[in-house]
Amino acid sequence: MWEAVKRAVQRNSKFLFCTHRDPDADGVGSELALCCALEEMGKEAVILNPDSLPSILQFMDPDGRVQGFDRLGPKESVKRLDAAEVIFFLDAGQWKRLQPMGELVAARAGKVICIDHHPADEKLTPDSVVDEKASSTGELIYDLLKKLGHPLNERLAYYLYCALVKDTGSFRFENTSTRVFRMAADLAAHGIKPHEVYDQVFERSSIGSVLCLGLVLDTLRLAYDNRLAYISLTRNMLETSGSRIEETENFVNVIRSIDPVETCIFFRELDNGKIKISFRSKTSKIDVNLLAGKFGGGGHKRASGAVVSGALPEVIDRVVAAAADCFQ
Structure with missing residues (x-):
């Protein structure tokens, strides 16, 4: 399932990550985790989303890695899209979910890899990975890092735990499997404090x-x-x-x-x-x-x-x- 993605990571050095409009903790956590992991491998990586991060997700990105098309504008966004050798589109499988930058990304479909867990009639691009049985895109990124042989650390584990806890409803939804609990335990072993993540994701109402x-x-x-x-x-x-x-x-x-x-x-x-x-x-x-x-x-x-x-x-x-x- 991951062979084409592994080749893309191993053979290229410049990557761009994006997730769907109106982002959530799964999409953002997944792109931050994979982006930082590739940087740890010596790669160049940037994140460009249709929207800037909403206030409720800014706790995940204190360093301001996530840039928004809405603020960056088409000209600067195109520069970043053209500079990337591989574009990872995470947590969605339709170009329209990337509006207003969907057409720009679709025009570069030859270097796009989608990683997603939503139902799809067909893959967005040939090398895309779609697994409807996965609880979250974060679970898929966790799998990918294992396949790449890249070790987890506290930062990566934090991003992935945020993704996992969001899309499982803090382990309440039907997609909460024994595998999810094993993954959560592994992530927690890297210094994650589950109660703090829950507080940030679910209990920060104004x-x-x-x-x-x-x-x-x-x-x-x-x-x-x-x-x-x-x-x-x-x-x-x-x-x-x-x-x-x-x-x-x-x-x-x-x-x-x-x-x-x-x-x-x-x-x-x-x-x-x-x-x-x-x-x-x-x-x-x-x-x-x-x-x-x-x-x-x-x-x-x-x-x-x-x-x-x-x-x-x-x-x-x-x-x-x-x-x-x-x-x-």
């Missing part, structure tokens, strides 16, 4: 975000015999509470605890006339990746997303109606 959560929970609605729960966020709620949209990412998980709810949907109004939708399933019987696919999105069977154009009330009606198929 006052504004808590006030915003109260406003969002007031929008809670149930459908299909209480098997579907959905909530919504408007731009006005963000302004009223003084919160930032990246701080609302986990709001959808709050309503997962409602019994007998099986599926949760969170609608967020963006500032460009579009609605960002997060889908979550509590049961293996309901595949929200299929539901997200109806709206041009995707992800995992239990957690997916989409971005849809339209007014918030109209989008809610469309999506809730389409969700009927989940409960047949």
Whole structure:
């Protein structure tokens, strides 16, 4: 599985890493870990993401390694893309997940290697590695470092542990396997303090975000015999509470605890006339990746997303109606 990637690492010296728009701890932790590992091997490595790091992830990058296309601009970004001999695209497998720099990266597809754990109809590029059975992209990078014979250290272990704890919901989700626990134990043995990582990843809510959560929970609605729960966020709620949209990412998980709810949907109004939708399933019987696919999105069977154009009330009606198929 890793032979082509190993050859790319061994035969080249200049690398660029990127992850999807609206980055999370899995994508960022994975690219930081592999970037730093290659630097330790004597390689040149840079990180260029569509977005600059949101405030909730800046704890992972105190040295400012992660650069954003949104701030760097097309001209400087192209220089970095052209200088790289290999481009690693991590934690996503669609060019559109790299917007607004997706076309620039796709134009250089011949030197792109995707490493991802999301379902895909086909590999993005011939040498890409996609493993849907992996809990996270961080787990795949952990495997790759083992295959490369590169030793872990506290810094690399920290990045990978952040990735792992995020995508397993701190070892609560269905993707938490015995292998995940073995990996976590190995990472912890390198000086990681699990309680500190949990605090950074899951317990850093601002006052504004808590006030915003109260406003969002007031929008809670149930459908299909209480098997579907959905909530919504408007731009006005963000302004009223003084919160930032990246701080609302986990709001959808709050309503997962409602019994007998099986599926949760969170609608967020963006500032460009579009609605960002997060889908979550509590049961293996309901595949929200299929539901997200109806709206041009995707992800995992239990957690997916989409971005849809339209007014918030109209989008809610469309999506809730389409969700009927989940409960047949």
